[in-house]
Amino acid sequence: MAYKTLLSVATSPDGLLTTVSAAAQIAQAMDAHLDGLALGVDRTQVGYSYVGSGAVVIAAALERAEAEARETEAALNAAIGAQPQALRSSVDSVVTQLGALTDVVAARARYADLVVLPLPYGKGRGIEDEAVTEAALFEGMAPVLIVPPSGMKPGEPKRIVVAWNQSREALVATRRAMPFLRRAEMVQIVVVDPPTHGPERSDPGGLLCQMLVRHGVRAEVCVLARTLPRISEVLARQVRDVDAGLLVMGAYGHSRFREAILGGATRDMLEAAEVPVFLAH
Structure with missing residues (x-):
């Protein structure tokens, strides 16, 4: 009995190495594949605006989310690249609005045996980090391993x-x-x-x-x-x-x-x- 598909979702480049290292440790111990998902989140909630200004706001927010997705994907690839070469892995990136984040994460979490995520609270964490955790647990119906900043001890939890x-x-x-x-x-x-x-x-x-x-x-x-x-x-x-x-x-x-x-x-x-x-x- 083992986990064979692991998923790690990143919303920012910060603290990725600790989470990815824990996921990689589990993947190697259980001969599993690690999937990484980098998210660029558009956090704008346009309620009303002057004619024409809404499109400008949306376009700027989307451009910023795309840039964040590229930056997070690069950091995720770097964190995975720092792991042993025997690790089997893949990385994707997605740009999503905050309101649609639940569906995006849940769609991937449902096909994972275990989702490995950073602590959703604390310095540098935003509302999207808690939303990712909730989406994987409640909508994705997947077990979730939350890794604190101190990481996971070497070797399997004894x-x-x-x-x-x-x-x-x-x-x-x-x-x-x-x-x-x-x-x-x-x-x-x-x-x-x-x-x-x-x-x-x-x-x-x-x-x-x-x-x-x-x-x-x-x-x-x-x-x-x-x-x-x-x-x-x-x-x-x-x-x-x-x-x-x-x-x-x-x-x-x-x-x-x-x-x-x-x-x-x-x-x-x-x-x-x-x-x-x-x-x-």
Whole structure:
């Protein structure tokens, strides 16, 4: 069981090497192909204008987006060129308006086994970075690996934390992460403040652990009290305590008109991510 098609989407030349290096590491470990997509995003939203001026604004914005796409494509090619020659890869570029970005990314993400993206929040990141992540997760229906600025440790993640809360999203994420989980030396299923009433009240995480062990995963369960204000803070502390190289969790979204946006728990975890975070919805 392995990922065979990886996709990495770039919206700017900044920080590409870290993300591409993580994607290349996974691609080589699993004998996969890495597809790179460079985006030039037209961010103009022309509501009204004087006669003739709208066309000028649109033309200028399109020209700027095309220039950004060429610059990002060159940086993406350079980042891939810095990887070992054995890496199989390809790079495309697309110019799109911000409103159509979801469809563009989703169309590519649906045919990828794993989408590898940079952290969508922080210095130098814009609204299009969060939109790319949401498009891959919610519309593209693909698992997404978010790589923080610190990158991914050399070698496959040897120690992995799985955030478990009995939800559909958490189960989907765990199943989609199986290629990582089966290769890990230790997988810790972390349950924070399990409910006193429910199907798993007597053995939180037990059934999930049983399922993973039957797949050859070296899994164990760790039940933690919520000793910090946010569950994301408890998870982050546990990741540091066990020196994990990967966190697996469900991606939660809320409806905002037609767009799905990352929910509070997911966003909190990503904003403070110190290791790669594997998400699925």
